[in-house]
Amino acid sequence: MSEIVELLDSSAIALDHEADDWREAIRFAGSLIEKSDACTEQYTQSMINSVEKNGPYIVVAPGFAFAHARPSEAVHRTAMSWVRLKTPVEFGHAKNDPVSLVVALAAHDDSAHTKAMQQLAKVLGAxxxxxxLDQAATxxxxxxxxxxxPAGRQASHPNSQDESTARSGAAADQQTQTTTNKILTVCGNGLGTSLFLKNTLEQVLDHWGWGSYITVEATDTISAKGKAKEADLILTSGEIARTLGDLGIPVKVIENFTSTAELDAVLRDSYDV
Structure with missing residues (x-):
């Protein structure tokens, strides 16, 4: 059984639900987790508050929003919900609206859901x-x-073995230059959308043969400001990039957190590949 299925009960899946707006969509997704006593109404409100504060950064791919908030006493155990909307709603994202799928996560700590996020990022990127999933009836x-x-990381974009070998050598060369060989993926809470981005980036790095040379760390906006000097660059959403401001290193905006092709292009530009 996959880690996603362990955290997602069938009673927390709603198909073709009608929501008037993004707040109602998140509120309903949270209520499905509440019914299993995995979280309280306060946590659901925290998910809404996070978007109100940080903007629609949770809309990480076309038509998909990943609702979450920081772990707190309002979360009793880690669980997820899955809401497919009958009529897509606007979250205010310039590129990825309207949203037809809202997945909510109530995380009890910073690590229990990591493998589930790896799997979910891969599934939604395929x-x-x-x-x-859009056609599933039950x-x-x-x-x-x-x-x-499928288990393991697999990049969906085509590259030849020769290119991978060449990039592996290029990564080794990077170590002799002024570089930390570390990339930060950043979101408001450091445990949801930043993990999506981290997992997709690691798929590309592994495909290139760079996985052993570059460290990827998912973190939150506050921590990122302190860790910026340790990294070569930061990858994040447009909303979070504006919050971060100028940190002295490149901050790259990613539109689709599940797109290996977009991450491939950003790496090429950032590391002069």
Whole structure:
């Protein structure tokens, strides 16, 4: 059984739900977790507050929002909910609106959900699986599709073995230059959307043969300001980039956190590949 399925009960999956706006969509997604006593109404409100404070940074891919907030006493255990909307709603994201899928996470700590996020990022980044999830007729079908996600990291963009070998050598060369060989992926809370971005980036690095040369750390906005001097660059959303401001290193805005092609292009530009 995959880690996603362990955290997502069939009773927390709603298909073709009607929501008037993004607040109602998040509130409903949170209520599904509340019903299992995994969190309280206060946590659901925290997810809404996070978007009100930081903007629609949780809309990490076209049509997909990943609602979450910081771990707190309002979370009793780590759990997820899955809400497919009958009518997509606007979150205010310039590129990824409207949203038709809202996945909510209540995390009891900073690490219990890490593997589930790896799997979810990969599933939603695979067009065929995303299409199957959009067409699933029952919660059981959703769980079956999620449970069938392949293990391990696989980049979906094409590159030849020669290119991978060349990049591996380029990464080694980077170590002799002024570089820390560390990349920060940043979101408001450091445990949700930043993990999505981290997992997709690591797929690309592994495909290039750079996985052993570059460290990727998912973190929050406050911590990122203190850790910036340790990194070569920061990857984040447009909303969080504006919050971070000038940290003395490049801050790259990523539109689709599940797109290996977009991350590939950013790495090429950042490391002169």
């Amino acid at each position: 067009p065929k699986k995303r299409a199957a 919660p059981e079908e959703v769980l079956a599709i999620l449970d069938g996600a």
